[in-house]
Amino acid sequence: MLQSPQTENEANWAKSPPSVAAVREQLKRLLAHPLFTNSKRYPVLLAYTVEKTLLGHAHELKERTIGVEAFGREPSYDVNLDPVVRTTAAEVRKRLIQYYYNTDHTGELVIELLVGSYVPIFRDPVILKTALLPEAVNSENSDIASQDSLDSEIVPVKNSHPWTLFAACLLIALLVGFGAGRIRLPGRPTNMERFWEPITATSSRVTYCLGQPVDAVDRNRTTPNGMPLYGSLHVSDVITLARSVVPLVPKNGAFRVVSDSDIGFTQLREGPFVLIGAFDNVWTMRITQDLPFGFEVDSQVRKVVDRKSAQKRFWTLEWQVPYTKLAKDYAIVARIHDNVTGQPVIILAGILGEGTEAASEVVSNPTYLNAMLEKAPKNWTELNLEAVIETNVVDDHAGPPTVLAVETW
Structure with a gap:
């Protein structure tokens, strides 16, 4: 028949x-x-x-x-x-x-x-x-098609760690599309490809390390060993992770997503890593403590500091309404070879989430990346590079990033 x-x-x-x-x-x-x-x-x-x-x-x-x-x-x-x-x-x-x-x-x-x-x-x-x-x-109430004849099938994926694999899968997919249009066919490498080359060229697995925001912890839900179960992430970290995964897509690169408390020094030595977030990420704070630009707290005020300036120039949050309505945030973008772990590292970290998101836009949007690299020497690919980013915040959303300072060494 x-x-x-x-x-x-x-x-x-x-x-x-x-x-x-x-x-x-x-x-x-x-x-x-x-x-x-x-x-x-x-x-x-x-x-x-x-x-x-x-x-x-x-x-x-x-x-x-x-x-x-x-x-x-x-x-x-x-x-x-x-x-x-x-x-x-x-x-x-x-x-x-x-x-x-x-x-x-x-x-x-x-x-x-x-x-x-x-x-x-x-x-x-x-x-x-x-x-x-x-x-x-x-019509919001119209069914797309008949359920009787169009049952869906789902290919299962093994889950080895609730928080990290959930974060990885969500964040691989989430906003990967934001940079999809920027993936080019093979040819002369762009600044974007050159910037990410230390991460994408490796044969080792790349580690994406996120901080754990305090409000992401549900103390009533625990793992079998009694530890709090982390099941929520700041949207800014989601956006940042997804944008930074984009360069790996055409390379078919292997990677893992972990929280800062779930990974140790030995694991960081296994391959390149990307650090997302500042004050809630212990590894960001440790690795930036000796860089030209870093994060510090002075009298409970969080700052991005310029350690090379004679008077220790700094940038801190600006508010429209004190501590309730943010006006400006600041962030650090860094592309360095970390001498302690012996691995290439990219750091995308703001004082708050809006700054982190702005940092991710710099390394995923060619216009903003080129603006940063214009302040760097022509041989920047051979150097460590670090920049301070400013973003105006409107209705809790990060605006276009502005590059305030760049250091190379």
């Missing part, structure tokens, strides 16, 4: 579900699209739900869990008073429909977030093209 093209396609798809790599590649395309790049919340929710599903934890995708782990809400927060998850999911659904309804994306693997669920499904593009109706584009 002959099958219709659609029925045959569905049968073939059921036998060959999309691979994890294919789903992540499609996620990268989505996150690079203007429908998602112009928001912080939309890519966070989309990447978080996709990665949890790929890890085999789709059953954990509940409103409160997403609010706590993806958006940093307190475990006891009122989901009715703060519907951030519901409103963000509704907007993500609309944007996914808009994306796939555009004929430019015909033939791409489909990622959907159906109404009434936070569990994404992955489908054959032909099936969606048949099921997607024009009226669905503006």
